[in-house]
Amino acid sequence: MNPLDPRLAAIFRPRSVAVVGATEDRNRVGGRPLHYLRSFGFAGAVYPINPKRETVQGYRAYASLADLPEAPDVAVLAVAGDQVQGVLRQCAARGVRSAVVMSSGFGETGAAGAQRQAQLVEEARALGVRLIGPNAQGVANFQTGAVLNFSTMFMEVPPQDGPVAVISQSGAASVMPYALLRERGIGVRYVVASGNDADASVCELALTAAADPDIRVLLLYIESLSDPAMLAEAARLARSRGAAVVALKSGRSAHGAQAAASHTGAIVSDDALVDAFFERHGIWRADDVHGLVNAVELYLASGLRAAEHLVVMSHSGAVGVVCADTAERFGVPLAQLDRSTVQALARIVPGFATAQNPVDLTASLLTDGSMFGRTLDALAGDPQADMFLVGVPVAGEGYDVAGMAADTARFLRQTGKPLAVSAPQASVRDAFRAAGVPVFTHETDALAALHQVSRHALLAQGASARDARDAPGQASPVPGATRTLSESQSLALLQSAGVPVVxxxxxxxxxxxxxxxxxxxxxxxxxxxxxxxxxxxxxxxxxxxxxxxxxxxxxxxxxxxxxxxxxxxxxxxxxxxRVRGQREFALGVKQDPLFGTAVMVGDGGKYVEALKDFAVLLHPFSEQDVIDKLARLRIAPILAGVRGEPAVDLQVVARAAVALGGFAAARGAQVVSIDLNPLIAGPAGTGGWAVDAVVEESVAGHG
Incomplete structure (x- = not known):
């Protein structure tokens, strides 16, 4: 499946552009795209539309779209909001099928503006014209110079083409990542700020960017996730060639889902569903703009490569210990070095006699710069050493920084293993970055990036496996009137679904x-x-x-x-x-109008809402998916058995969760929510029982 719309692709790679509302002043919305098109080397035809001038910024001007010698691939609309609909009709009459609407005064202004926006989109669709916007900052392609965007950032921070795309609903949130990446010397091909997403959503634009085979990292800022199916396809397309998708989702979606009468509806928030959706499709969720860009250098250097154990190497024992402590905080275990590795290190590093990780090169590095590369070579083949953090806390006269950077770059080329360098000195960072090595100011950022890339690789592998195994779930319509079934009716339904009932x-x-x-x-x-x-x-x-x-x-x-x-x-x-087991679990189902059937599983009992130790999965999923999720809960150590207790029977929980998901998905809107609390599980191999349940169903579906 590839629902890529060629009309949107034309906005990303136009051969000809019309700017309606073109002005000589490059600091106005109608003037800046013209300035950028000339400054950044756009080789296609540019048609300013301004009936009062013969030329605009050196381009021949035209009185109207009707006067153009050809139908341009895309029109930029930089006119007053009340003129947009008329210009849209002119676009359609001239054969223009794509438009970037920079004009404001629509959905962002309130109810009246939202009505104007709806009318605009309805007419655009009737005319066959695709829109980005309104209220869009625009699109920039720095490979071709097709910069249909009015941000001042590109004047302040010079662009450079590269394998990264930034797709954002917000103008500011599109150029902040751009600036941070350019500060690190990373080139960016696409910067898109889609505005109100009235027609083309940020998800569909992400798919358009993902279709470019040169894009290796796709960064998204999403305010409203209105088209998850399109985003799922973008993620699948990116994964198919090893590209990474990282998303910053702000706020909580308000898409009309009603909280169910059950506890499940109250605790499975829209945000938890977004988390589950991202995980299902191999999308890494960032916490902030810094997190959105922090790992990009690592993605570009080593790709999505799963790694488990870390080796820390430095010429400062203190830095090594700090890095090890930080790694523990991120849940990244240190590698236990093999005896042959230890023996090889003992011949390189003075006084190195026992298996140590972190590896301390000691101050000897100052007098023998070759130790650095030889130590990397000795570590390269260790069976547990699959990602590396190199701390360079201090370097200057006497240190062969250029040689260290070259050795590290060679190591990366030969092994492909994720590696990050932390160095507080700008000159040291510059040397490593010039050699193509991912480098960070702080070891915390370096470890965060290593953790992200290694875990993201596992996430992507899981998503690809699910793609091969399961058809995606279907969104559910928003229910109308609902009714809550009694416990007897609810337990009977669960039993028919294959859930063991007391x-x-x-x-x-x-x-x-x-x-x-x-x-x-x-x-x-x-x-x-x-x-x-x-x-x-x-x-x-x-x-x-x-x-x-x-x-x-x-x-x-x-x-x-x-x-x-x-x-x-x-x-x-x-x-x-009265049944007794080893642990109580809560399971629940919520039908979501965007994401389909969601199943919650977690710690049960009367404190389920207060403690919120649960996970969410989107149908379809496997029993192993459930067990993997349970292993991440805070109660996971207890489930495995402590103080002589046997392990809990998680298989009965997994079977029940899969059964609930399949049962609810098969009935669609008829089953609005299910709250099963508790499911009492016994020791491993003994099974369990659903003890109490509440099913909420649609009155229409029931009837």
Whole structure:
């Protein structure tokens, strides 16, 4: 699948450009694109549209689009907002099929502007014209000089073509990464600020950039993730050739999903769904603009290469220890050097007698610069050494910095292993950067980048494996009226889905309750059953330790009386076998209008909302995916077994999660949400039981 629209591709690589609202003043919106087109060497035809001038910035001017000698590939609209719709019609009449609308006064201004924007998009689609914007800062291609953009940044920070694309909904968030990358000497090919995303979304523009085979890193700033299917395709296309996609998603999406009556709907936020979507498609999520660009040098040097163990090398013992401490904070384990590596190092580094990582070159590096390259060579073949941090805390007269940089560059070429250098001195960083080596001012940034690239590689591998295994899930329509099923109805649905359910009976009389106790006892739980009271414990409607006929009779009558006092309908009283296991889990389903069926799995019990130790997966997924997610929870060490306890049966949890996801996805909008809490799991191999559940369904779907 490649839904790439050639009309958008034409904006990225136009052969001819018209600027409507062109002006001689390069500091105005209608003047700056013309200035950039000339300054940055655009070789195509440029047509300023200005009826009052014969030339604009050295280009022959035209009174209107109708007067042009050809239909340009793209028109830049730099006119007042109330003129845009008229100019759009002129574009269509002249055969222009692509436009960058820089004009403001649309969705960003409020309800009236949003209505104008909707009318503009409706007409553009009817006319067959694709729009970037409105309120767009524009598009820049620094390979061809097609800079249809009015940012001042390109005047301040000279561009250079390179294998990076920045696609952003925000103008400022497009040029901040650009400036940071250029400061590091990294070239950027595309800088796109899409504005209101009224027609072409940032996701579709990301796909357009990803289609360029020279792009190796795609950086995205997303405010509203409105087209996840297009972004998934962009990520797939990038992964297919080893390119990395890093996204900064701000805020929380407000796409109309309603919080379900269950706890699951409350705790599985839109942001958690975004995390799950990014992970599913191998997209690394950055926390801020610095995080968006921090690892770009490493991506370009070593690509998406999975690595697990780190070697730290420095000529300062203190720096080595600090780096090791920082690595532990990131969860990056140090390599245990092989005996043959230790022996090789002992012949290079004075006094090196035992297996040490961090590797301390000592002050001897000052008198013997060759130690640096020889140490790298000795480490290169170590079976655990698959990524490297080289600390250069101080260097100056007497240090062969150029030789160190050359040795490191050679090491990178020969091994391809991720390697980062940290050096506080600008002159040292310049030398390594000139040799093509990723270099950072602080060891924290260096380790953050190493951690990101190595983990991102695993993320991408998982996404590719899922692509080969599973068809993507489908978005769910937003439900209308909903109803909450009783516990009895909910458990019956779960059992039909293949989830193991505790033995229970729905009783409508005290006699039936006593009979159920005799069948399921001697220890049972008695609970009121009403769809209007999904969380019974909050109303004192759950009775434990029911071990006699008298206990059951008393609890039955109490359930009836309390539900009556609440004014709720009573379906009956549930008598369930009391089961004991090793750990309680919470599982839930949320149907999302953008991302489809989402399944939550995590620590259960009454504190699930407070502790929020859970993971989210998007359907479809495998049992192994669930187990991998559980291994990342805070409770993971407990699940593995501590203080002589056996490991918990995670397989029953994984099977239940997969069953819930498949059940809900097959029914689409009919099942709005599911809250299963708790699922009690026993020791490994013993299974488990769903003890309580709430299913919310669509009234329309049910009907």
């Amino acid at each position: 033995a229970h009976r729905l009783c409508t009389s005290a006699h039936e309750a006593v009979q159920a106790w005799r069948e399921l006892g001697p220890d049972v739980v008695v609970k009121a059953c009403s769809g209007d009271i999904p969380h019974k414990s909050e109303h004192g409607l759950v009775f434990l330790n029911q071990r006699s006929e008298e206990d059951v009779l008393r609890s039955y009558e109490e359930c009836v009386a309390r539900v009556r006092s609440l004014g709720a309908p009573l379906e009956g009283v549930l008598v369930a076998q």
